[in-house]
Amino acid sequence: MHDLIIIGGGPAGLTAALYAGRSRLKTLLIEKMSLGGQIILSPAIENFPGFPGAIETSKLILAMQQQIEELGIEVKTDEAIKIAHYSGFKVCARESEYQAKTLIVSSGACSKKLNIPGEEKLMAKGVSYCGTCDGPLFKAKEIVVVGGGDKAVEEAIYLTKFGSKVTLIHRRESLRASKILQERIFENKKIEILWNSIPQEILGGNFVEGLKIKNLKDNRIRDMACSAVFIFIGIHPHTEFLKGLVKLDEQGFILTDEDMQTSLDGLFAAGDCRKKTLTQVITACGDGATAAFCANRYLEMKGL
């Protein structure tokens, strides 16, 4: 029996583990892949306080990992698939079952899909959701990026390192991305923006050869040649294993109060898997710290 199980080892989970370790809670962190979460797909973080310029993501995650190792936090590679609640919590995972008095879910999110013809078939054959992973495969090729948020704009700029040209396709006439990123994309000569447009189909046999694009103003549809389509249209939370146990919003994000407490007493949530205003590494870390503090307070108040 652990005092605390943390599900998910991104910045939220790692920070929760740091605070739980310092409170001397017997803590287990379960992560289905490698520590770091979604952010590991970005090469650097420019807006983490204390690092002028940027901090390499891998360095930041490694430092967080070292901090929890120094505190003796147990880390297991496993994937939670169901949670049972009795007086405590039982986490049923692929490899094993684990029990704890309290739980923090920091299971993060993954990229949303466009769900258009060709997307599934050409995945990893030119369709990608990660510039860092796949950008180098498209040296001197024409690249399309879909989306208008921070992620799409950041990745479009990054992909100009490789592509001969990058076209950003956005469904509206203004970007959602922060102003500093907008300034950078507008001054980048290798990027063209197609406004009021959505991809309707990704074309290609064995590899991506192009796109069918619809202009939402005049409804005209045209074909455009390209070798890669990078899709960054938002995130989908990893919360399927919580359905029926805690309150989720219509998109599956976990509802919490400001103490990170979910609708089920003793179960806390932190980071991108919960409904929140700002999904950033720094806010995920803040969530993790609050969740661990409140989980510890919950154990003390219940005398557990």
Ligand code: NAP
């Ligand atoms: P996001 O902010 O939700 O933006 C998603 C973009 O995709 C929006 O421009 C949206 O258009 C568009 N979109 C959504 N569904 C679409 C569809 N079916 N077809 C075409 N376009 C569609 O998502 P994100 O950029 O992945 O970022 C997720 C979170 O991480 C955000 O909170 C973001 O601020 C944060 N983030 C921050 C940084 C940073 O600070 N450096 C970097 C990356 C991510 P509309 O604008 O019309 O809705």
